[in-house]
Amino acid sequence: MILSSCKPAFLRRLTSSCLPALQCFASGTIFIRSSIHGLRYGAGSSSRDDQQASNHELALVSALKLCCINLDVSRGRGIHGLVMKSGLESNNFVENSLINMYAKCGCLGDAQSMFDSCAKLDPVSYNIMIAGYVKSGELNEARKLFDIMPKRGCISYTTMIMGFAQSGFFWEAFEVYKQMRSAGVLPNEVTMASLIPACSSLGGIKVCRMLHGLVIKMIFDQLVLVSTNLLRMYCLCSSLTDARALFDEMPVRNIFTWNVMLNGYAKAGVIHMARDVFDNVPEKDVVSWGTIIDGYIRVHMLSDALSMYRSMVSSGVEASDVMMVDLVSACRKALAISEGQQLHAILVKKGFDCNDFIQATVTHLYAACGRIKEACLQFDQGIKKNIALWNALLSGFVRVQMIDQAAKLFNEMPERDVFTWSTMISGYAQSEQPTMALELFHNMVAAGIQPNEVTMVSVFSAIASLGTMKEGIWAHRYVVNSYIPINDNLSAALIDMYAKCGSIPNALEVFHRIRDKAATVSPWNAIICALAMHGHANLSLEIFYDLQMRGIQLNAITFIGVLSACCHTGMMELGKRYFESMKSAHNVSPDIKHYGCMVDLLGRSGQLEEAEKLIRSMPMEADVVIWGTLLAACRTHGNVDVGEWAAGNLARLEPSHGASRVLLSNLYADAGKWEDAFSVRQAMQSSRMLRLPGYSGVV
Secondary structure (H helix, E strand, O other): OOOHHOOOOHHHHOOOHHHHHHHHHHHHHHHHHHHHHHHHOOOOHHHHHHHHHHHHHHHHHHHHHHHHHHHHOOHHHHHHHHHHOOOOOOHHHHHHHHHHHHOOOOOOHHHHHHHHHHHOOOHHHHHHHHHHHHHHOOOOHHHHHHHOOOOOOHHHHHHHOOOOOOOOOOHHHHHHHHHHHOOOOOOOHHHHHHHHHHHHHHHHHHHHHHHHHHHHOOOOOOOHHHHHHHHHHHHHOHHHHHHHHHOHHHHHHHHHHHHHHHHHHHHOOOOOHHHHHHHHOOOOOOHHHHHHHHHHHHHHHHHHHHHHHHHHOOOOOOHHHHHHHHHHHHHHHHOOOOHHHHHHHHHHHHHHHHHHHHHHHHHHHHHOOOOOOHHHHHHHHOOOOOOHHHHHHHHHHHHHOOOHHHHHHHOOOOOHHHHHHHHHHHHHHOOOOHHHHHHHHHHHHOOOOOOHHHHHHHHEEEEEHHHHHHHHHHHHHHHHHHHOOOOHHHHHHHHHHHHOOOOHHHHHHHHHHHOOOOOOOOHHHHHHHHHHHOOOOOHHHHHHHHHHOOOOOOHHHHHHHHHHHHHHHHHHHHHHHHHHHHHHHHOOOHHHHHHHHHHHHHHHHOOHHHHHHHHHOOOOOOOOOHHHHHHHHHHOOOOHHHHHHHHHHHHHHOOOOOOHHHHHHHHHHHOOOHHOOOOEEEEHHHHHOOOOOOOOOOO
């Protein structure tokens, strides 16, 4: 009997919906043979026979569908054998079900063989094969079948559009849609849902609004699938106003809709609006919680992120390993060691600490917070095959200036990637070992490792410290020839390198080449400070004026350059205005370096009493540089009273500071107070202060 080849265990796995048909198939197996035999050799058949044959066909199709659901190709092959034994291999419905089974189970070779052997192919056959190739990512094969199929319908076009869009071939997806409309085939909601992300990636907000209008015209805007994709499209194009208007108009929203709107606000940093959406989500899932927590992390509100995490746990929602990694990373950036340790304990409790990526993240947390012993302990317990774990500890050693330990670890590493080399080069550059940094860079290139932008920033910093123009020109040429992207940080490093090597024309050339592409203030800061340092104060201020017109956020370094330029040009009133505007107009709090620039500016202008008043009003204690600057200005302008005050404070901070005693002695001498001048000199001799010999770094 035919059923002897069909295992009982397989029949027991069939769903109840298929059971009646399968029972019919089992009881009438012999009759199927006789019915097919009669059909082949001209025997008559009654309506009862036709009904029974139809039941047999449905039983086979139902069983094949179950194989598709379970991806059980071995059972499917068994049913294929039954089909061949029962003589139904020429039945178009059964043939398509077999092709579908093989395609859904990933056996595209078998599916294609079955497809090629079919005597009669219909659009369904083509659609099944195209969908199989699309699912497997073989878009070229799918396109070949699509191009030769005799009659294309909405499903055919939609499958190709979906395949291209999901694989990032947005232009190809749009071209298929244009062919679809030219052929007079009307799209359905799945077509539009697949087309929307493709077109939004091609044309920006303008195309998005055109698509929105088309959706409304086709009356698809009431469908939650299409509307949700439109919503995602607006969020990706950073048009949150349009997104919110669409969201508010949607008659039906599901959890995906809420999460898309929530994610749009969170990614844009509009955290208060994100929180408003989150609070109104009817049934929050782990994606909702993860999105709002990520939103708080993005705007550096760690305490709120942790508070939301506690609320999530209280509501019974389990955190994912990705969410835990994000929270630990946020603790690392905020140097929140206590909170990070608590999260580490939770990771251990949940068993996530066995994950190699989490081990590296926790090691990085301890290393960044200066807990090198804990970082080493975590490293010792980690999976040593994971290069990220080695890199985490290496960056920790570099951060706390343990360069010898970092070098030892670097030499022990079984493998190194670009992050490894870049970290070590940066460590040497930051620890005032620029020669070692450049030597390691050349070793990196010789080892065949392609440097990136981060690597080259450290390389140019080392070259700037050495002042070797020849090396700088070579490294710049290497960046260009290696097609390393010149981002804002790298262009700033280039400008700084040329300036410190004494070539302002080269620094200006680099700046003018990127000034219209710069998205951040870093390159502008580099050229403003470089020009001020080299005495081109007027040009420095001109560039600052241009910067203000571009709407780029200024920072503390910007104003150090500007105030230095004002000092060199003697523009006291302008310097005062810029200093006062730091907090009021740009939300930049002055630090001790800015106060030092203002003391220098006031001192050069002879306004020593105002400089004294400024120092007394400082929110922090003046340092040696400020007192020395004030004392030098007092000597220049002959102000003994303020000079004595400055010298006293300087002696309190650094008793062995001989230069200040010399300045004070000369101040007394210039004022004709010879006894006081002699007393200061005598005190210097009695305390055995030595004047350090001068030296030059010029070879």
